[in-house]
Amino acid sequence: MWFVSVRGRMENASVESPTFVRFQLGAQLKRAREDAGVTTEQAATLIEVSPSTLRRIEQGRVGLKGPALNALLDRYGVTDGELRETLRSMARTGKQRGWWAKYADLPNAYRQYIGLESAASEIQNFETLVVPGLLQTAEYARAIISADASQPTPQATDERVTVRLERQKLLTEEKLRLVAVIDEAVLHRQIGGPDVMRDQLAALLDAQKRWNVSIQVIPFKEGAYASMVSSFHILSFSEGPGVVYSEGLTGDLYAEGEDVDRCTRVFSSLRAAALSPTASTAMIKRIRDEETP
Template identity: 40%
Template sequence: MQVKSNLGPVGPLPRPRRQPPTVRLRRLASELRRLREDAGLSQTEVAEKTDVNLATLHRIETAKAKPQLRTLNALLDAYGVTGDRRAELVALQREAKQRSWLQSFEAGLTDQYTALISLESEAEQATNYESLFVPGLLQTEDYARAVIRAVLPTATDAQVEDRVAARMRRQALLEGETPLRLWAILDQAVLCRTVGSETIMSDQIAHLAQQGSRPHITIQAIPFSAGAHPGMLGSFIVLKFAPDNPDVVYIDSMAGDLFLDKEADIQRYNYMYEHLRAIALSPAETLALLASSCEDH
């Protein structure tokens, strides 16, 4: 028997939603793993010493599960952690599942999208390459609505509006005293493709020019004259966090969304981004291209 999901008919019943790990949970997992290694203990030895199940310990150290307070205290006792350091880790455990405004949207969003929003909200910097769309953080409401309707043709009006509202809410990251630092590189095709209507595109490009003049937002375009380049393989985002929190690469594709945090993957995408920056127009040249594109639309 088939059931209907938010976006249409699917096969088997969906699995229960699994909340994506927050940056705090990832940091807690990393700190506990480091403390165990510094103590010279294997996971098996810790399991025997604390009566914490070995499988549970593995899930805690890989950020797949939040430790209960009594479990955390048992681990910290085993590692000899006291004082301010212990208080810091207990605070991380308490805050590890904070979801803030995202909770009100999660019912209509995919696990992958909620994971992106959650990690993005805790990042200090995002480097984003886009080959087909304006980055979500820089989209106008009308452009976002037109894009979502196009890529999710079976979505209801209510589902589209929920997505639009979530996308607009994300953009609050670019405001405030300590906004997210955003560096966006776009292929020129993004500016030439008419999404929604000529009016929507004209407004969108004018919005890009306005945002690109802000001190914490940098926009570069790769002109058609640059020819083939590594970004033609697809769009990606590298989220960068405070020290001791590893970067995360997010890739959105038809085959599914991916989150990569292995050091080799992060280095590869950071290197690719540097190459794209080198072949792109300068920010000033990009603003001139935006002005020209706006006139064309």
Template identity: 40%
Template sequence: MVANVNPTVRRRRLGSELRKLREQKGMTAEEVAARLLVSQSKISRLENGRRSISQRDVRDLCGVYGVEDVRIVDSLMQMAKESRQQGWWHAFGDIPYSVYIGLETEAASLRVFEPQVVPGLLQTRGYAAAMIAGNLPEATPEQVEKRVNVRVRRQDRITDEDAPLRMWAVIDEAALCRKVGDAQVMREQLAHLVELSHLPHVTVQVLPFEAGAHPGLSGQFAVLEFTDATDATVVYLEGVNSDLYLEKDTDVQAYSVMYEHLRAQALSAEQTRLFIEEAALRYAP
């Protein structure tokens, strides 16, 4: 087994390479699907990294595209093998947002806007437990605990000494006003938020109510960027039953512009710390 292999990222890279081969051949996804007697949606999902790719899939696609260079085929086959390995998150069982976790684990930077709650990577265990339990009222204590453990494990990216995640968080004032858990949980969470904001690779900005209407009124979103130039920037939109991942240049550009407007309307990093400390006073014993 190859060490430090991220199956989510491997699928994306492999899918991108297969898409390039199809385009070089001048074929549409529908034409490829017809040749292989599979659905067009399967080809699309293979190319966008949303479906596991087997070595047989790679072999069949290389045959359709007329790839004769053995080195190219072997390289793609190896990527397919690695893409079927399990990431650390699989040890926790079925996690509905495992694709996102895979992307977050590999990302070099993350820009996130949260209109309702503190971003997951910046949450304390107590806050995370209270939020997850409130968001999933029918979940068992064991299910809540599993999700909390996954969230805490994800936070290793923030404290990674070798390659910490560069994070920029714009948080609506509503997240500071919404009492998640009891007063002590909120005090600890807000103090933790201020503490993390002092890290050189973490920037936190609060968007106050007085800022009025802003581009983030449509909801939460995150923009993930990667070191490897072959990995396209991804915009992540969290849904109730399914999530949305946008990679088109026009979509990424639109959300990047939105984020710049949010940053401009939000308080500065220093103003934010003072604002959070003042907000914490409402939860004083």
């Protein structure tokens, strides 16, 4: 049943990123509501919030207080005392602040992703246009962030570069495994100019030496391949189901369940279409030497 896995997850302190716990609590509440046959509007009216706020709760974007949680659990018919206490504990953990909370200018959607990323044990990342964020150099990241359509202020740009480098400690401290597949176009696009790209390609070569990083390149000669116009991340956790994340101009999308299985199959096909890590390293070296001063 759905509540068994909740207990198991809360027994593992390593996954208690506040964002991760809030995300999982929201998913469990949504499942309980649907199992009880309660509509979004009915549940929202019960705790005196708008339907859009309830959806944000179920998406893990905002937390909720104990009385509201208890009211929802009563309405959903959740009577197991141990389970109710577990969910209350999740709600309390979800209110805590992660290290990224001190950066005031970060978009809320980005905060949520960082929180989930910090709890992940492995990320499978496919990128068509840019180097994965966890592998970007400071100047490469600065060039991308500065070109953002939202035109962040210089202070916000500095902050986001700092945060991006802070996130990379997950790799350097070996808390996370990254499996990255990138299109060859990523290696040729002169983001930041030749000097920045030379340093970025060198950083990819250094990252490839780590046991917890694997980089594969899909060469131009491969032609068409699965998901070639859509980048995505598959986040896996030591406890609990995985999550698929994709970023879009009009908003971010998180998916679970069958969508994770489908994207995992697509990612496997991408790895099959890509060069091996060894051959990818050779390509990165060649492009660095031929296309940068």
